[in-house]
Amino acid sequence: MNFGLSVVNDGNYVQIDSEQPRLCALYNGTYQASGSSTAYVTFPSAITTPEPPCIFIRNTPDRPDDLYTGMTISGGPGNWTGFVLTTINIDYRPYGKWFAAVFASITKADYGLRMWDANSSVIFDSGATPVLFTKASSSWSFQGKVQINPIANGYYWRNSLTAALLADEYFMINPFSRGLLTPTHINWTPIGVRFNYSQSCLQVFGVTALGAWSNMGMPGAVFARLPGT
């Protein structure tokens, strides 16, 4: 490492350096749809990274049944302006909290610590808090199949990590932001994801008339805190 600061904690984790930029939370807020199953969020300023930001959400416990089927980031490379959350049923109303994080930082704070890399890009700023990952799991179990309507079935899986979601804790929705592969068919299987507050776990539903594999692989369920939000 030629630039920056290398920090190692008691557990020997290298935590900040210029070689492995980390996820920093740039903006946060709430989302709420009123008359439809779609919620639109606009960032206070465009996020200028080449790659889309990571979006973390906390679906409200007040609407525990809502399943999120889509998360589309608005804008394009260098100009990400917001995102759109869609739920899988017209009666659902997406409602909750969010934050957006990127592998970069911006200058926001008047107090604290700011660092630059060899190319003069800001890699750390106290005002853009590094994301505090709290827990994660790649282990899933198939829970079964339910009939949704005369045509479609819901296939559902739960993450094996069972733990309550703290008031300022979120899950990353990017790994669940589009459909699953469908057995021997060109269409993807739309999925719905939510934090299930009664079972205290992340849950994924695949809704399809075409069948599904009970083994959907091991997508990462990643939780993070944004303290005080």
Added chain:
Amino acid sequence: MTYGVRTWSANGVLEMDTDSYTYQVLHNALYNLAVTPVVTVSIPGFDPANCTAVVLPTVAAANQYCSSALPYMTVSPGVVQVRNKNPAETDWFSTSIQFRLLVMRFKN
């Protein structure tokens, strides 16, 4: 805290404390399943009990076909693998998305 760093905000709130932020990025790279249908990454020290991997799509979905779908990812000690097809798929139906693979250790 014996080792590490803490930062406080302008109003005195402790914002970052390396004691409470115990993760380390082990691997962080871009891949394209249209070019490499099966991505196998060797990550020394990767233990599914305290590490995780996420697929972050970097290009918007073009449609709702398999070509834009999420890939099939598995993790095992020392290895993360992302496949363009479910291993049970015998036909051609597969995804060809571009993504960032982020792998991290998140607890001791």
